[in-house]
Amino acid sequence: MLLAVIVRRVAMALVTLAGVAVIVFVLLRVVPGDPVAMMISPGATAADIAALKARYGLDAPIPEQFRIWSGGIITGDFGTSITLHVHVTEVLASRLPATIELSLLALIVAVVLGGSVAIAGTLMRRTIGETVIDGLNSIMLAVPDFIWALALVLLFAVAIPVLPLTGRIDPALAEGFATKFYLTESALTGRFDVGGNILSHMVMPALALGLPLAAVIVRLLKQSLKEAMLQDYVLLARIKGFRELRLVLQEALRNAVGPTLALTGVQFTFLIGGTVIVERIFAYPGIGNLAIDAVINRDFPLIQGLVLLFGLIFILINIGVDLTVAALNPRLRHA
Numbered sequence: 001m002l003l004a005v006i007v008r009r010v011a012m013a014l015v016t017l018a019g020v021a022v023i024v025f026v027l028l029r030v031v032p033g034d035p036v037a038m039m040i041s042p043g044a045t046a047a048d049i050a051a052l053k054a055r056y057g058l059d060a061p062i063p064e065q066f067r068i069w070s071g072g073i074i075t076g077d078f079g080t081s082i083t084l085h086v087h088v089t090e091v092l093a094s095r096l097p098a099t100i101e102l103s104l105l106a107l108i109v110a111v112v113l114g115g116s117v118a119i120a121g122t123l124m125r126r127t128i129g130e131t132v133i134d135g136l137n138s139i140m141l142a143v144p145d146f147i148w149a150l151a152l153v154l155l156f157a158v159a160i161p162v163l164p165l166t167g168r169i170d171p172a173l174a175e176g177f178a179t180k181f182y183l184t185e186s187a188l189t190g191r192f193d194v195g196g197n198i199l200s201h202m203v204m205p206a207l208a209l210g211l212p213l214a215a216v217i218v219r220l221l222k223q224s225l226k227e228a229m230l231q232d233y234v235l236l237a238r239i240k241g242f243r244e245l246r247l248v249l250q251e252a253l254r255n256a257v258g259p260t261l262a263l264t265g266v267q268f269t270f271l272i273g274g275t276v277i278v279e280r281i282f283a284y285p286g287i288g289n290l291a292i293d294a295v296i297n298r299d300f301p302l303i304q305g306l307v308l309l310f311g312l313i314f315i316l317i318n319i320g321v322d323l324t325v326a327a328l329n330p331r332l333r334h335a
Contacts, residue, residue, distance in 0.1 A: 005323075006319075006323070009319050009322070010319075013312075013315040013316075013319065016311070016315060017308060017311055017312060017315070020307060020308060020311045021070065021073070021304070021308060022066075024303070024304055024307045024308075025065075025066050025069065025304060026062075028300050028303060028304065029062050029065075056079075056080070056082055056300075056301070057069075057079075058300075069301075069304065073308070076089060077089070078092075078301060078304065078305040078308075079300075079301030079304070079305070080301060081294075081299055081301055081302045082297070082298075082299045082300065082301065082302070083293070083294075083297045083299045083302070084299075084302070088301050088302055088304075088305040089305070091290065091302065091305075092287065092305055092306070092309055093180070094180055095180075095285060095286055095287045095289075095290050096180075096286075096287055096309070097179065097180035097181045097182075098168055098180065098182075098284065098285050098286040098287075099272070099275055099279070099286030099287045099288060100181075101181060101182070101183045101184065101202070102202055102205055102206060102209070102275065102279075102284065102286060103209070103268070103271060103272050103275060105183075105202055105206040105210075106205075106206040106207075106209035106210035106213070106271055107210065107213070107264075107268055107271065108210075109206055109207060109210030109211075109214065110209075110210040110211070110213035110214040110217060110264075110271075111214075111217065111264070113210070113211075113214040114213070114214035114215070114216070114217025114218045114221065115217060115221060117133060117137070117214070117218045117222075118217065118218045118221035118222040118225060119221075119225070119248055119249070119253070120133065121133040121134070121218070121222045122222055122225040122226060122229065122248050122252075123244055123245065123248060125226065125229075133218070133222075137215050137218045137219060140211060140212065140214070140215035140218075141212070141215045141216070141219065143211075143212065144212065145208050145209050145211075145212050145271075145274045145277065145278055146208070146274075146277045146278060146281065148207065148208040148211050148212070149204065149205065149208035149277075149278050149281045149282065150281065152204040152207055152208055153165065153204065153281070153282075156203075156204060157204070163200055163201075163203055163204055164200055164201050165204075165282065165283075166282055166283035166284075167201055167282075167283060167284070167285070168182065168198065168201050168202075168284060168285050169182055169194070169197055169198050169201060170197055173194050173197055182194075182198050183195060183198045183199065183202070186198060201282075201284075204282060205275075205278050205279065205281075205282045205284055208278050208281075209271050209274055209275065209278055210271075212274075213264070213267050213268070213271055216263065216264075216267050217260060217263075217264060220259060220260050220263055221256060221257070221260040224256035224257075224259055224260060225248060225252050225253065225256045227256070228251075228252035228253075228255050228256045229247070229248070229252050231252075231255070233251060234247055234251050234252055237250075237251050258325055261321065261324065261325055262321060262322075262325050264321075265317055265318065265320070265321025265324075266318070266321070268317055269313070269314045269317050269318070272310070272313060272314075272317075273310070274288075275287070275288030276288035276289075276291050276292060280292050287306060287309065287310075290302070290306065291303075291306050294306060
């Protein structure tokens with residue numbers, strides 16, 4: 001039954017990606033602007049323009065362009081970037097690891113901070129401490145990630161300059177990596193000094209992305225814990241003499257985490273989307289920053305590849321979250 005569910009979800013994902021491919025391809029062709037016009041020099045002739053269009057397949061009718069592009073996708077060829085002059089797959093492969101590591105670090109920050117505050121608020125329920133936590137969390141919910149980014153820049157790069165403002169790693173340390181997963185590789189190979197440098201570059205963007213998600217986790221998990229604390233099994237454990245912290249962690253948390261996990265998965269997809277602005281602010285070399293450059297330069301092949309990549313990431317995250325929630329909840333698993 002589980003295999004059938006996975007196969008069905010994968011089939012739906014393929015249909016969704018096909019729809020995304022059609023929509024982004026058509027939209028890029030109907031909006032004003034010509035990518036070739038941004039590449040030609042002032043003295044270019046009509047023959048030069050025609051040669052450039054032929055080089056990138058922009059001289060063919062739109063249905064033929066789509067046929068060529070979709071056929072290339074099946075074989076893993078997303079075309080050649082108009083501005084970078086390299087294959088789109090190579091560009092995405094070089095930039096995606098940076099965004100993955102940043103997003104996962106932001107998720108860890110959100111889960112640890114949000115979970116800790118939610119548990120603290122549950123332990124302090126019906127006190128002034130709970131009121132303070134709820135008030136501060138309401139403020140955090142209203143602040144978007146790019147505002148956090150700007151505030152962190154002013155605090156830790158201007159007022160108290162203790163963190164690097166831009167980039168992913170100091171250029172002098174960027175040699176000797178076998179993969180683009182710099183943080184993961186430095187940890188596995190014992191290059192902790194390099195890992196510390198990488199983390200120092202990631203602290204501010206990870207906090208900017210993680211704090212809004214942490215606020216969402218606090219609100220939902222705290223409410224779920226509040227409801228769980230009123231259940232009979234918690235009351236029975238309290239009668240047995242369990243301390244309040246043990247009641248929350250051992251009895252209530254495992255039953256309250258399901259809805260929070262589902263929403264966190266959904267919010268994680270928005271977190272990845274938020275990297276577009278945050279990476280730009282910190283000049284972080286991920287796919288978010290790359291997406292802005294691609295749009296500014298009207299780089300059709302790169303935009304199309306990025307949109308499909310974002311779509312694939314969102315779909316895989318949602319499938320993973322659904323399967324995880326079902327595994328943790330027997331009623332959903334057997335349904």
